[in-house]
Amino acid sequence: MEQQVEAALDDLVATGALQRYNRMDIESLLNPAGESHTLSETSDTEIYQAVVEAIEARENVEINGGDEGDDDDISFEPRPNRRDVLKAVSTIGRFIGDWNDPIARKMEVLLGSFNRQLRYNETQGMRNATLTDFFQRA
Numbered sequence: 497m498e499q500q501v502e503a504a505l506d507d508l509v510a511t512g513a514l515q516r517y518n519r520m521d522i523e524s525l526l527n528p529a530g531e532s533h534t535l536s537e538t539s540d541t542e543i544y545q546a547v548v549e550a551i552e553a554r555e556n557v558e559i560n561g562g563d564e565g566d567d568d569d570i571s572f573e574p575r576p577n578r579r580d581v582l583k584a585v586s587t588i589g590r591f592i593g594d595w596n597d598p599i600a601r602k603m604e605v606l607l608g609s610f611n612r613q614l615r616y617n618e619t620q621g622m623r624n625a626t627l628t629d630f631f632q633r634a
Contacts, residue, residue, distance in 0.1 A: 498522055501522060502522070505519055578617075578618060581614060582611065582614060585607050585614075586611075588603070588607060589607050589608075592604060
């Protein structure tokens with residue numbers, strides 16, 4: 497397999513698609529110098545110790561009822577619904593409507609396409625109503 501790769505690289509050099517000084521040998525390609533020292537510097541016991549510490553930390557979080565960090569200050573906004581997005585698209589469209597700028601025109605086209613796609617997706621989720629849908633059975 498290595499001989500086939502070497503032959504393919506030789507062909508690329510011959511056609512000029514690859515410069516000889518840019519060519520790497522397969523060993524350097526598979527095991528870059530920046531990564532090879534990491535594996536040799538860490539021992540099995542260090543890896544084992546790191547895994548044990550991670551497991552203990554996870555167990556302590558579960559036992560203590562959560563992380564003691566500042567995550568409580570983070571608030572998450574709910575995802576906007578389709579109506580909110582359509583309103584935002586309309587607002588942006590009105591805002592850039594008076595601009596005489598090519599970027600504003602491109603934005604209008606994109607917003608129009610996005611608006612149509614949202615409305616199309618909405619119609620795909622609809623179902624046909626029948627007359628009996630409006631009356632309850634007693």
